[in-house]
Amino acid sequence: MVIALFVVATIAAVLLGLTDIVTREPIAAAQKAALHQALRQVLPAHANDPQHDQIVLAAENASPADAGTVIYPARDKNNHLVGLAWEVVAPDGYSGSIRILVGVRPDGRVFAIRVTRHQETPGLGDGIVKNDNWLRSFVDQTLTSKRWKVKKDGGDFDQFTGATITPRAVVKAVKSALQFFNAQKAAIVARLAAAPTTQPANTAGGAHE
Amino acid sequence: MNKSDILADGLWHNNTIFAQLLGMCPLLGVTTSAENGFWMGAATVLVLIGSNLVVSLVRNVIPKNVRIPAYITIIAAFVTIVGMAMNAWMHEMYLILGLFIPLIVVNCAILGRAEAFASKNGVADAVTDALAVGLGFTFALVLLGGVRELLGQGSLFGFSVFGESYPDVLMFILPPGAFIALGFILAGINLINRRLASRAATAQQTTTPTPQEAA
Numbered sequence: 470m471v472i473a474l475f476v477v478a479t480i481a482a483v484l485l486g487l488t489d490i491v492t493r494e495p496i497a498a499a500q501k502a503a504l505h506q507a508l509r510q511v512l513p514a515h516a517n518d519p520q521h522d523q524i525v526l527a528a529e530n531a532s533p534a535d536a537g538t539v540i541y542p543a544r545d546k547n548n549h550l551v552g553l554a555w556e557v558v559a560p561d562g563y564s565g566s567i568r569i570l571v572g573v574r575p576d577g578r579v580f581a582i583r584v585t586r587h588q589e590t591p592g593l594g595d596g597i598v599k600n601d602n603w604l605r606s607f608v609d610q611t612l613t614s615k616r617w618k619v620k621k622d623g624g625d626f627d628q629f630t631g632a633t634i635t636p637r638a639v640v641k642a643v644k645s646a647l648q649f650f651n652a653q654k655a656a657i658v659a660r661l662a663a664a665p666t667t668q669p670a671n672t673a674g675g676a677h678e
Numbered sequence: 679m680n681k682s683d684i685l686a687d688g689l690w691h692n693n694t695i696f697a698q699l700l701g702m703c704p705l706l707g708v709t710t711s712a713e714n715g716f717w718m719g720a721a722t723v724l725v726l727i728g729s730n731l732v733v734s735l736v737r738n739v740i741p742k743n744v745r746i747p748a749y750i751t752i753i754a755a756f757v758t759i760v761g762m763a764m765n766a767w768m769h770e771m772y773l774i775l776g777l778f779i780p781l782i783v784v785n786c787a788i789l790g791r792a793e794a795f796a797s798k799n800g801v802a803d804a805v806t807d808a809l810a811v812g813l814g815f816t817f818a819l820v821l822l823g824g825v826r827e828l829l830g831q832g833s834l835f836g837f838s839v840f841g842e843s844y845p846d847v848l849m850f851i852l853p854p855g856a857f858i859a860l861g862f863i864l865a866g867i868n869l870i871n872r873r874l875a876s877r878a879a880t881a882q883q884t885t886t887p888t889p890q891e892a893a
Contacts, residue, residue, distance in 0.1 A: 470741045470743065470744050471744075473739065473740050473741055473744060473748065474744050474747060474748055474751075477736075477740070477748045477751050477752065478751055481751050481752065481754070481755035484755055484759065485755055485758055485759065488758070488759045488762050488763070489762065491766075492762040492763060492765065492766040495766035495767060496762070496765050496766045496769075499765070499766060499767075499769035500769070502769075503769060503770075586773065588776060588777075590851065590852065593848060593851070593852075631848055
């Protein structure tokens with residue numbers, strides 16, 4: 470009895486191990502490709518490979534579990550910094566947390582934002598993915614150029630018909646991303662200047678196309 | 679049992695959704711569009727074929743008192759394999775279906791087939807049954823997903839049917855719409871079954887009664 474169960478579990482474990490070996494690389498490649506596509510949308514035209522040039526900014530007095538913020542820099546062909554992107558998490562979505570990739574120009578203006586992961590209600594909260602006009606309302610804004618709340622809360626950003634919680638969470642998260650950038654800008658720029666870069670893009674940038 | 683009976687049973691007469699009303703969790707959870715329903719159904723078909731095949735193979739080896747944990751282990755292994763494969767090669771759909779993929783493990787329809795059919799039948803019959811039940815389940819998911827997508831967003835498989843001006847009817851995208859649409863679909867299925875039964879009855883009255891009548 471015990472032996473039969475043991476054999477079943479062992480065979481299952483071996484099969485899962487084999488599947489993991491087979492799928493590990495495709496999964497990593499799929500995630501990298503998805504991130505690559507998202508980065509192209511939130512960063513100005515660039516000549517480097519932002520994923521390869523990423524730096525990790527550890528939060529001050531961070532716990533060991535906190536891996537810090539991964540920052541993806543975009544540089545033009547003269548190696549000038551033209552934009553930065555990093556992911557922020559809005560923990561207060563309507564159903565679960567929302568992950569947002571925020572791209573900013575070096576002067577602190579938003580270049581574009583893109584939601585990379587969410588479980589919001591289709592047709593309601595998923596406007597944060599599908600509603601282009603709403604996404605465009607973030608472009609070129611700075612911390613001071615808008616009131617970073619949805620209109621219902623006295624701010625400048627639209628909520629959706631039937632969905633306020635979702636856009637409210639996103640606006641709040643993007644605002645915190647800009648605050649983070651303003652506070653950490655000097656540190657980020659210093660780290661980027663020290664970090665090695667891929668120039669031109671064909672060294673590493675084209676590899677995963 | 680012959681193969682065509684197994685097929686008809688799984689696809690229609692004993693359809694997991696329409697006749698047994700099992701597997702409601704994935705049904706109501708993912709059927710916001712026809713495409714989501716289709717891929718959820720496809721994942722379920724793969725798991726069913728795998729679990730029915732293996733359960734049928736080991737049916738004489740597994741002692742009776744540990745069969746349920748053994749079946750669940752087998753099913754969970756297949757679900758995890760299908761989930762990993764989707765993550766690797768259908769990354770976007772994996773993100774959309776999300777939590778519902780691992781939850782296939784607890785779809786009682788799958789354990790039900792292992793216990794009620796695969797553990798008592800040969801490999802060929804068990805795989806036929808898995809295919810029939812799985813396709814019947816997929817059919818139900820696509821039908822409900824299609825109805826909800828059409829009424830809720832005015833499109834089918836992502837293609838606009840009613841044009842851009844169609845206002846999204848949120849009711850059908852949200853869970854209550856799933857229950858309402860399912861209720862109407864079940865009513866329609868019952869109506870079809872009743873028509874078929876009464877037609878069969880009149881056909882039998884006009885022809886001479888056969889000895890197989892009782893069957």
